[in-house]
Amino acid sequence: MTTAPVTLDIDGLLTRTPTVRRRLDLTRPVPRPLIEECLRLALHAPNGANRQNWRFLVIDDPATKAGIARYYKAASDAYLAAGPPAAMSERAVAGVRYLADHLHEVPALVLAATRGRLPRDAPLAQQSGFFGSVYPALWSFMLAARSRELGAALTTVHLAHEREVAELLGIPADEVTQVALLAVGYTTGGPGFRPTPRQPLDEVVSWNRWER
Numbered sequence: 001m002t003t004a005p006v007t008l009d010i011d012g013l014l015t016r017t018p019t020v021r022r023r024l025d026l027t028r029p030v031p032r033p034l035i036e037e038c039l040r041l042a043l044h045a046p047n048g049a050n051r052q053n054w055r056f057l058v059i060d061d062p063a064t065k066a067g068i069a070r071y072y073k074a075a076s077d078a079y080l081a082a083g084p085p086a087a088m089s090e091r092a093v094a095g096v097r098y099l100a101d102h103l104h105e106v107p108a109l110v111l112a113a114t115r116g117r118l119p120r121d122a123p124l125a126q127q128s129g130f131f132g133s134v135y136p137a138l139w140s141f142m143l144a145a146r147s148r149e150l151g152a153a154l155t156t157v158h159l160a161h162e163r164e165v166a167e168l169l170g171i172p173a174d175e176v177t178q179v180a181l182l183a184v185g186y187t188t189g190g191p192g193f194r195p196t197p198r199q200p201l202d203e204v205v206s207w208n209r210w211e212r
């Protein structure tokens, strides 16, 4: 495999794994074994009762990617037209738009899903466990990808068209829930990324009694 290792210690990996959109290399295919390596590592993530209800569909077929990208773009345009969240910088919004315009060119898409459908009135613990049993694996995938010179963007916007995308991909939508779509590619512009910008600890953490 022609992947130069990214020399980051674990703390570096945890702090410097951003959402990669504009720096995805749209010209360089990602070998399937590399994606499988990242998925194999991701499968060690914690999940409710170790049920491992997660399922992953990797899409690298250009026509299928184009089909998904059309729904993604429609959903993303609607999302941005409604007004992006105040917390997002103009630069980040431009990145969101860029990804929506180029999703069909991204080398690989990893669709994460989970078996079952959540009942509308599901108790909070069930809701949390349902989606929360997939997200740790997605983050593990992103970290594994990052350490292999790949970048990824975790996205959910296409879920506005979950049913249409399910039909396109042959997913039985009454039995399987889509959770997120990862756009995956090699990164451009060198291996470096700045730490992701986050609030300081004391703004979000309190001890023993709720203060925030």
Ligand SMILES: Cc1cc2nc3c(=O)[nH]c(=O)nc-3n(C[C@H](O)[C@H](O)[C@H](O)COP(=O)(O)O)c2cc1C
Residues within 6 Å of the ligand: 017, 018, 019, 020, 021, 092, 095, 096, 099, 153, 154, 155, 156, 157, 158, 196, 197
């Ligand atoms: C649950 C979830 C959903 C997200 N959905 C999208 C999305 O649909 N499109 C997108 O471009 N980014 C999406 N993101 C990426 C966030 O916008 C990104 O993590 C955030 O702006 C912080 O940027 P950073 O990860 O580079 O630090 C999503 C992230 C999460 C965790």
